[in-house]
Amino acid sequence: MPKLNIVKIGGAIIEEEAKLLPFLKDFAALKGPKILVHGGGKKATAWAEKLGIPVQIKDGRRITDAATLELITGLYAGQVNKNIVAQLQGMNCNALGLSGADANAIQAVKRPVKAIDYGFVGDVEKINNTWFQHLLEQNISPVCCAITHDKKGQLFNTNADTITAEIGKALAQEFEVKISYCFELPGVMKDLNDPNSLIENINRASYQELLLNNTIAAGMLPKLHNTFDALHAGVNEVAIGATNMINQNIPYTSITL
């Protein structure tokens, strides 16, 4: 099976050109089929304040009302996405920006209202495999933002980590998929205060051990949450590490079954 790299970058890197440009150079230089998924960035909060859109957080999660959705659609699918695409094009990587609505790439359903109504938040329902495969065959690199739709005219805010995992799972039938989650740390750490505490390899057995012994820094647990789910669904490897880990020979956390 051909290899496919799916790389996710978060908000912090997007707003620092000094970090973003070297990362994009590494991504552009990656050989073979590849997909980039990006989050939003802190500008959403700054713009919301200036535009007089109140930021509502419940249980640590942003509530996406109509005005917030409009704003982040502009920021994520427009400003951030097109800047990344233009930079990659300048590096001779044939990038194509996508929201979930474009060519019906990622269909979602509104998160059901239980204790909390998260507003226009979508849970991924269906990845358009055929479309992604078709683009990759044309040597085009999709650049996906965290906006999805319901195929009935409604856009949604969706978690970028989840989108990454769902694309990986959907394409695992046709590709040997490696997902790389890039963030501000060298990988999964035993102790967030000790830069030398990187765990370089995790598998099903050692993960249980790490959990039992409480050896993983608490902030790392959400990052690991869906990883094994993705691996069980056919993803080959999940890498968690710094933004400069792709295409460079530096240590990161490699997770396999």
Place this chain on the structure above:
Amino acid sequence: MPKLNIVKIGGAIIEEEAKLLPFLKDFAALKGPKILVHGGGKKATAWAEKLGIPVQIKDGRRITDAATLELITGLYAGQVNKNIVAQLQGMNCNALGLSGADANAIQAVKRPVKAIDYGFVGDVEKINNTWFQHLLEQNISPVCCAITHDKKGQLFNTNADTITAEIGKALAQEFEVKISYCFELPGVMKDLNDPNSLIENINRASYQELLLNNTIAAGMLPKLHNTFDALHAGVNEVAIGATNMINQNIPYTSITL
């Protein structure tokens, strides 16, 4: 040659859902290959004010500084574009939103600084024919916003009417192209105050006559400016009329050679 409809809508219709949805229904129902090009809308001015970005107009033209470019990239390529794409997907039209940077669809060069520096304004240099043709063959309808790029990492603000004409000219080799410019009037009027003064047909000869006799309302002249240029370059017909003229049997101005 297969027929291709290229339809352009302006800012006024985009912000009125009561007008936009029926228009999109008509567009979705158009048979055969089709492309939609959209302008921005008045929200750019309102958001710029709130975000504290000064609007600079020189000789009736907006100066696009870095902050303005960031804002309109978000609005045009993000908020407006993805809303249109999501609505069309809900109407079973397989729409794909594009800025000029996406798959290098529309390459431009920064407008040379002469008396006025317009800032990040791009003049269209090259349309990626192959890409547009490829999408149309897959039964995908491109939805283009008025943002282009220079293939070196820089995005630009570009006039949407010009983008429409340039796409039409570029694809005239492979298609019988009809361009429809939709706006708030029934078409080219002899007298803007007389709704019965629509000119239904214009060709090269009658255009000269209308100009000589000063029979065209002054506000109409810019709309006609590039029309004959496009027709000479191979476009088959240019229609100028109301937003409900496409796919409905109502009068408009048809311009041919």
